[in-house]
Amino acid sequence: MKGLQQTGMVAVWILTIGMSLLAICYTMIIPFLPVYLLELGVEQEGLALWSGLTFSISFFVAAVMAPIWGRLADRHGKKLMAIRAGILIGVSYLMAAFVQDAFQLLLVRAFQGFANGFMPAAMTMVSLSVPKERVGTAMGIFQMGLVLGNTVGPFTGGLTELAVGMRPVFLVAGITLFIVTAAVAIFVKEPIVETEIPVQVSSFMDDLREAKRNRVLIHILALYFVVQSAMLMLQSIVAIYVGDLKGSMEGAAMLAGSILSGGGVMGMITTNLWAAYGQRKGYFKGISYALLGTGMVLILQSLPFGLWWFGALQLLIGVFIVGIFPSLGSAMTVNTDPSVRGRVFGLATTAQQLGNMMGPLFASLVATYFGISYVFSVAGLGMIIIGYVVLKVYGQRPNIQE
Structure with a gap:
């Protein structure tokens, strides 16, 4: 048993390192897509709209494909x-x-949405590689890799964009992927699913109907x-x-990357x-406090x-958003059976990708009609409200039900 746990933790660390590199590639690029659009000839007046479309199309396609990839994973x-x-x-x-x-960038972003699915597959393998009582620790390690990537990526991307433009950033990201x-293919083994429930062939609507029977899962989604x-x-x-805030877009990518990297550190x-707190006191309690803290700071950030x-x-x-x-x-x-874990993470990815799609579109509308600073206040207020609701409904819920 001890040997199996050690093997599982090796897989967790390999997947964490891989996810960290993937996050570096992602955050080298995504925050600076508006800058790339300017390089491609988009006028400043239409930048918010094109940014919203370019962000959202990838996430829309990914939302459609996520449950399909999740079922295939199971x-x-x-x-x-x-x-x-x-x-992919x-x-x-x-291609980008x-x-x-x-x-053309819009079309490539759509293909990226089709290709998506590494993170939910990796998270599923992490969750299945350790005993249920150690899931919080494993997820914390995995999150650490994500945060490290989110720390290094923006600074690296901003520095590269300042020096040579955005195109080399895409080339480096592709080779890194x-x-x-190759590392996952060689060093990570498929985790063993221990469950008495056989894996069943199901459609997306079947997965939704099954999810509706699990009230907690619906709320998590x-x-x-x-x-x-x-x-x-x-x-x-x-x-x-x-x-x-700077008064000019010149050097804005480098500066934005440095600021985002500071938050990542x-x-x-x-x-x-946070992982240790959630494992001891309850994951939902940790979620609520993280949401409340993030929301309050975002409202402060909206003050120019x-x-x-x-x-x-x-x-x-x-500190809070992580x-x-x-x-x-x-x-x-801890609220789902291992036999449907791939599909569950697929549904979670669909929910995230739909959020990814709606967020930039809503931000472009708020920024266009009210101003960019209002985007931060609207997002912050939303997080405070949701954090309060989670604390009231699930704040006392234990991680493992008796």
């Missing part, structure tokens, strides 16, 4: 789905390096959607907001504290007092 293996996603995402990054206009995929919407509202406009320091104010508060954002998703993943793990 039937044919999570490792196979991770390899499939890694290869790498190809999509290489050679686009000539905004419409191929290396990560709703949380994934709402939180991801709020986060992508911010991510799609942060470079533009930094440019506004604080998140990396505190991620295991300058770059130093925004940057300092971003450090505090990193506590949300590992606790959500852990709460979902």
Whole structure:
């Protein structure tokens, strides 16, 4: 048994390193898509709209495909789905390096949405590689890898964009994805699913009907959607907001990347504290406090007092926001059967991708009609309300039910 646990933790660490590299590639690119659109000839007046479309189309396609990939993962293996996603995402990054206009980038982003699925497959393997009572620890380690990637990526992407433009960033990301995929294929074994419930062939509607019988799962999926919407509202406009505070878009990508990386450093320091807290006191309690703290700081960030104010508060954002998703993943793990874990994470990914799609669109509307700073206040208020509701409804719920 001890040997199996050690083998499981080896898989957790390999997947964490792979996810960290994937996150670096992602955050080297995503916050700076508006800058790339400017390089491709989009006028400043239409930048918010094109940014919203370019962000959202990938997430819409990914939302459609996520439950399909989740079911295939349950039937044919999570490792196979991770390899499939890694290869296709790498190809999509290489394609993005050679686009000539905004419409071509839009098509490539749609293909990226089709290719998506590495993260839910990796999270599923992590959740199945350790005993249920250690899920919080494993998810905390995995989240640490994500936070590390989110820390290094923006700074690296901003620095590269400043030096040579965005195209080389896509090339590096594509090659990195191929290396990560090869490592997973060679070193990670398919986890053994211990359950008395056989894996069944089901449709997306079957999965939804099954999920409706699990009230807690439905609420977790709703949380994934709402939180991801709020986060992508911010991510799609942060470079533009930094440019506004600075008074010019020149060097805004580098500055935005540095600010985001600072928040990532604080998140990396505190991620295991959140994981330990959730494992001891309850994952939902951890979720609620992380949401409340994030929301309050976002409202403070909406006050346009300058770059130093925004940057300092971003450090505090990193402390709170890192506590949300590992606790959500852990709460979902302890409230679902291992035999449907792939499909459940597929549904969670669909909820996230729908949030990813709606967030940038909503942000572009708020920014266009009210101003960019209002995006932060709207997102912050939403997180405070949701955090309060979670605390009232599930704040006393234990992780493992008797």
